[in-house]
Amino acid sequence: MLQQGSLARHATRHPCSINAAARRSSAGTSRLHSLRQAGPQRQYSLPLRRSPSTTRTHVVTPSTASETKKDEIVGPSTDISVIYARLQRLVLPYWTEEPSARWRLAGVVGLTLATTGVSVVFSFLGRDFYNALSERDVEGFKLMIVKYLAGFVLGIPVFVYTDYLQPGAGEGAAVQCCRTTAATQLKQRATSRSQPAAQRCVGGAVRVWFNFLGRDFYNYLSDKNIDAFNMQLVKYLASFGVGIPVFVFKAYYQQRLALEWREWMTAHLLKQYFADRSFYQLQAGAIVDNPDQRIASDVRQFTDAALGLSLTILNSLIDLVSFSGILYSIYPPLFAALLAYSIGGTLGSIALGKSLVGLNFNQEAVEADMRYGLVRVRENAESIAFYGGQNNEMAALMQRLRAVVANYGKLLIASRNLDFFTSFYKFLIQLLPAAVVAPLFFAGKIEFGVITQSSSAFNHILNDVSLVVYQFETLAGFSAVVDRLGEFQEVVDDKLRHAHPRVQKQRAAAAALASTVASASALQSMDLAASPPSEAAADGQQQQQQQPQLDGRSLAAADLQAAAAAAGAAAAAAVNEGVGIQVVHVVLWQDPSSSSSSSRHGDADGEVLLEMDHVSINTPDGGLALVQDLSLKLHAGVSLLIMGPSGAGKTSVLRTLAGLWQSGAGTIYSYGLAGLGDPGVAVDGGSGSVLFLPQRPYMVLGSLRDQLLYPTWTQRSGQQEGNGSSNGSSSGSSGSRNGDAEGVESAEVAAAMAAPSRPVPTDAELEAVLAKVQLGSLLQRCKAAAAAAAAVATPSDSNPSHSQHSTEQQQQQRSSTPVMTATSAPHAALDPPPATDAAAFKAAAGSSQPAASALDYVADWSGMLSLGEQQRLAFARLLLAAPKLALLDEATSALDTKNEALLYQALIDSGSTVISVGHRPSLVAYHQQVLQLGGSQAGMPGKWQVTPAQELLATGAHLQ
Numbered sequence: 001m002l003q004q005g006s007l008a009r010h011a012t013r014h015p016c017s018i019n020a021a022a023r024r025s026s027a028g029t030s031r032l033h034s035l036r037q038a039g040p041q042r043q044y045s046l047p048l049r050r051s052p053s054t055t056r057t058h059v060v061t062p063s064t065a066s067e068t069k070k071d072e073i074v075g076p077s078t079d080i081s082v083i084y085a086r087l088q089r090l091v092l093p094y095w096t097e098e099p100s101a102r103w104r105l106a107g108v109v110g111l112t113l114a115t116t117g118v119s120v121v122f123s124f125l126g127r128d129f130y131n132a133l134s135e136r137d138v139e140g141f142k143l144m145i146v147k148y149l150a151g152f153v154l155g156i157p158v159f160v161y162t163d164y165l166q167p168g169a170g171e172g173a174a175v176q177c178c179r180t181t182a183a184t185q186l187k188q189r190a191t192s193r194s195q196p197a198a199q200r201c202v203g204g205a206v207r208v209w210f211n212f213l214g215r216d217f218y219n220y221l222s223d224k225n226i227d228a229f230n231m232q233l234v235k236y237l238a239s240f241g242v243g244i245p246v247f248v249f250k251a252y253y254q255q256r257l258a259l260e261w262r263e264w265m266t267a268h269l270l271k272q273y274f275a276d277r278s279f280y281q282l283q284a285g286a287i288v289d290n291p292d293q294r295i296a297s298d299v300r301q302f303t304d305a306a307l308g309l310s311l312t313i314l315n316s317l318i319d320l321v322s323f324s325g326i327l328y329s330i331y332p333p334l335f336a337a338l339l340a341y342s343i344g345g346t347l348g349s350i351a352l353g354k355s356l357v358g359l360n361f362n363q364e365a366v367e368a369d370m371r372y373g374l375v376r377v378r379e380n381a382e383s384i385a386f387y388g389g390q391n392n393e394m395a396a397l398m399q400r401l402r403a404v405v406a407n408y409g410k411l412l413i414a415s416r417n418l419d420f421f422t423s424f425y426k427f428l429i430q431l432l433p434a435a436v437v438a439p440l441f442f443a444g445k446i447e448f449g450v451i452t453q454s455s456s457a458f459n460h461i462l463n464d465v466s467l468v469v470y471q472f473e474t475l476a477g478f479s480a481v482v483d484r485l486g487e488f489q490e491v492v493d494d495k496l497r498h499a500h501p502r503v504q505k506q507r508a509a510a511a512a513l514a515s516t517v518a519s520a521s522a523l524q525s526m527d528l529a530a531s532p533p534s535e536a537a538a539d540g541q542q543q544q545q546q547q548p549q550l551d552g553r554s555l556a557a558a559d560l561q562a563a564a565a566a567a568g569a570a571a572a573a574a575v576n577e578g579v580g581i582q583v584v585h586v587v588l589w590q591d592p593s594s595s596s597s598s599s600r601h602g603d604a605d606g607e608v609l610l611e612m613d614h615v616s617i618n619t620p621d622g623g624l625a626l627v628q629d630l631s632l633k634l635h636a637g638v639s640l641l642i643m644g645p646s647g648a649g650k651t652s653v654l655r656t657l658a659g660l661w662q663s664g665a666g667t668i669y670s671y672g673l674a675g676l677g678d679p680g681v682a683v684d685g686g687s688g689s690v691l692f693l694p695q696r697p698y699m700v701l702g703s704l705r706d707q708l709l710y711p712t713w714t715q716r717s718g719q720q721e722g723n724g725s726s727n728g729s730s731s732g733s734s735g736s737r738n739g740d741a742e743g744v745e746s747a748e749v750a751a752a753m754a755a756p757s758r759p760v761p762t763d764a765e766l767e768a769v770l771a772k773v774q775l776g777s778l779l780q781r782c783k784a785a786a787a788a789a790a791a792v793a794t795p796s797d798s799n800p801s802h803s804q805h806s807t808e809q810q811q812q813q814r815s816s817t818p819v820m821t822a823t824s825a826p827h828a829a830l831d832p833p834p835a836t837d838a839a840a841f842k843a844a845a846g847s848s849q850p851a852a853s854a855l856d857y858v859a860d861w862s863g864m865l866s867l868g869e870q871q872r873l874a875f876a877r878l879l880l881a882a883p884k885l886a887l888l889d890e891a892t893s894a895l896d897t898k899n900e901a902l903l904y905q906a907l908i909d910s911g912s913t914v915i916s917v918g919h920r921p922s923l924v925a926y927h928q929q930v931l932q933l934g935g936s937q938a939g940m941p942g943k944w945q946v947t948p949a950q951e952l953l954a955t956g957a958h959l960q
């Protein structure tokens with residue numbers, strides 16, 4: 001941009017320099033275009049570097065003044081001159097900058113001209129063919145058949161190659177050729193080509209009716225019977241009047257039905273995708289590619305094609321029944337020829353086109369990868385820009401583009417080869433029936449109209465029995481979509497997922513790891529049992545104690561190995577059966593006579609919330625054993641901090657508590673925490689709820705209010721539905737997550753443990769919580785931005801004086817807003833939102849006036865707020881929800897220690913018990929216990945230790 005600005009100034013002084021430069025380039029127009037559009041970085045090295053503002057300097061030279069004006073228009077426009085200018089900018093670069101493209105274009109234009117020539121040749125061939133037929137000129141007729149066949153051999157490659165080089169064109173040309181042929185041949189119009197759309201689309205009875213109409217029409221024509229012919233014309237027109245609405249409505253209702261089906265199916269898949277947190281399992285295990293694209297794009301293709309194909313099959317069946325009789329009654333050998341021809345055609349197209357199925361499948365996948373790559377750039381624009389990673393992104397996207405192009409290239413070749421076959425197949429149909437029936441006509445046994453009728457009936461039946469030939473590409477695409485959607489449906493189904501090869505592979509690795517860990521652990525525990533107490537050694541009993549014992553029996557080395565192997569096999573079997581870490585919800589007995597509102601489970605140290613009993617955590621792919629044999633109790637009000645080196649498995653402990661990971665062994669007992677193992681169960685903020693705060697908070701799309709209420713109140717209605725259908729959530733006291741009737745049980749557990757839904761917080765409460773997390777100023781920013789947005793969107797904007805006023809007002813509002821000052825975080829500044837935001841804001845506020853509450857301001861929160869602000873907003877969420885247990889994963893990592901202290905204190909005051917993950921020593925002060933994980937980095941994978949926080953603080957050990 002700097003360079004562009006510099007050049008622009010330079011050019012203003014010396015306009016000729018641009019032209020000179022452009023003349024020097026090999027493709028002058030394109031270079032000039034580049035100068036104006038993209039900046040000249042690639043072509044010029046410029047001595048001056050300007051401030052960014054100079055980049056806005058615009059060059060106006062006499063020759064480019066009008067284009068410059070168009071260039072200034074940014075955004076949607078319906079101005080024809082602007083659209084034309086844009087069209088030029090879009091079209092010209094490729095054709096001017098790529099010399100080979102021009103050659104290829106010349107080739108396609110040549111082929112397109114050739115197709116017209118071929119069409120003209122066919123039209124004359126057709127004329128002579130039917131003339132020879134009607135004049136009963138047998139020799140001439142035979143010669144015409146030979147000429148026709150030679151025409152096909154020469155002409156079809158032209159159509160196919162036009163189609164290959166410019167998809168769609170050849171097909172269009174071929175169709176045009178047939179139409180032209182038909183148009184110039186009065187007699188040939190009697191064939192199926194004469195009434196193609198109507199006859200193929202309307203109902204069976206109408207099609208038969210048209211067939212007979214056509215026969216009489218051409219009979220009267222050839223008999224030169226004017227009155228009867230006119231009458232027939234009228235009948236034809238009347239029939240069109242009735243028939244056309246039939247096929248128009250049929251097309252409309254078919255598409256409508258496909259749309260409704262798509263809506264239902266998408267909703268159904270979405271439900272499965274979110275049930276049992278399948279969306280997470282698919283992502284974490286990389287089980288299938290692009291699930292989002294399968295839901296959004298494949299479903300649409302599936303419903304359209306499934307309905308289209310089934311109706312085509314139905315049509316074909318009706319046609320088959322209707323016209324078989326006609327054809328058979330005309331000439332049975334014609335019927336036999338048709339059957340032989342269609343069976344041969346079907347087999348041929350299957351043989352030639354079978355590779356299309358796989359290629360279509362791949363095409364869907366690579367196209368989806370390409371789209372996903374672009375979406376990722378949009379989502380991570382800032383990070384990529386900071387890294388300066390645009391070249392890497394470009395390279396990665398180019399690689400994806402190459403995959404798209406390479407596969408599509410193969411697809412084009414495969415369909416080109418199939419096209420050769422199907423084109424011959426289709427074109428021969430023009431001759432076959434006439435050629436077979438001609439001997440009867442020459443012998444005077446049938447009238448001319450019967451030839452046209454038989455041709456029409458032949459075409460109908462052939463269309464029906466040649467479905468595979470005609471629709472092969474559609475069928476191949478459809479099979480690919482069925483494959484992708486079917487696979488998706490299997491993996492979102494909790495009961496079928498295990499059969500997927502990728503899941504099985506992961507499970508095998510997990511089983512192997514579990515077996516190794518269990519054997520090692522069995523050996524270790526037996527070693528421990530065998531190791532001598534120090535006093536015993538002192539007493540000289542070492543020799544005796546060294547013999548390992550189990551249940552009082554002495555064990556030989558072989559026994560040890562066998563016991564370890566058995567433990568390993570049991571662990572592997574458990575993994576294979578899908579039994580991993582189990583979350584058991586202990587339903588607490590409520591004493592009816594007790595005045596206490598909730599039942600509790602306690603011991604000498606107070607109320608117990610959860611207990612981890614010999615829990616070992618492995619990564620889902622079986623690659624790592626992160627935690628071994630962890631046992632601990634969490635008491636209410638006794639918060640736990642998990643520390644350890646990076647990669648030790650701290651977050652994995654939270655994942656396990658949230659039920660996202662089950663790979664490993666052991667049991668987690670939950671006493672009154674409905675959300676443990678599945679936080680979704682208690683999203684309505686009941687006292688049994690668990691809320692998780694990740695390091696990068698999830699900002700939902702919507703208003704500031706939506707951010708604060710998520711997920712506790714915003715999903716209440718969905719939650720009830722989810723509880724009923726969720727079969728992967730927590731289960732009853734005796735069951736595990738993996739039990740059979742989990743859906744019902746989880747609903748019961750949720751109902752038993754979660755407190756009644758709390759009322760939605762008022763505006764005052766929401767504002768108070770924002771103030772508590774030091775985000776009070778955000779409200780003011782939202783209010784100012786909302787007012788500015790409303791001003792921008794008012795219709796009186798067309799009044800320049802008003803606009804001027806509005807702009808001043810916005811500036812005033814901005815400057816009066818504290819956060820907009822230079823001293824406050826500039827990255828978080830709220831610019832006046834675009835009109836679309838203003839409209840969204842108005843919609844949210846339900847009024848054309850700025851809303852009384854800035855809470856309804858809608859913005860892209862994750863793009864607008866700094867990470868620290870997002871973390872504070874997430875804490876506000878947490879304070880409102882006041883869950884019984886809060887799981888925080890480095891949730892204050894972007895905050896200064898003052899803000900961190902403030903937020904933790906507010907959380908503790910709200911009564912929540914906390915399990916935090918973090919590296920900062922300052923966190924120890926807000927917790928009572930510290931779980932330290934060894935981690936493989938420290939050479940202690942799986943090892944752990946629980947220490948009272950006081951002890952660490954007293955010794956300062958946490959600072960090391």
Ligand SMILES: Nc1ncnc2c1ncn2[C@@H]1O[C@H](COP(=O)(O)OP(=O)(O)OP(=O)(O)O)[C@@H](O)[C@H]1O
Pocket residue numbers: 284285619620621623624626644645646647648649650651652653
């Ligand atoms: N879905 C997954 N599949 C396989 N391995 C995983 C998966 N997610 C994480 N891991 C691995 O598990 C190990 C523990 O990850 P975890 O996120 O729990 O570490 P952590 O202690 O929280 O690290 P940090 O402090 O760096 O955030 C890491 O080695 C990580 O690579």
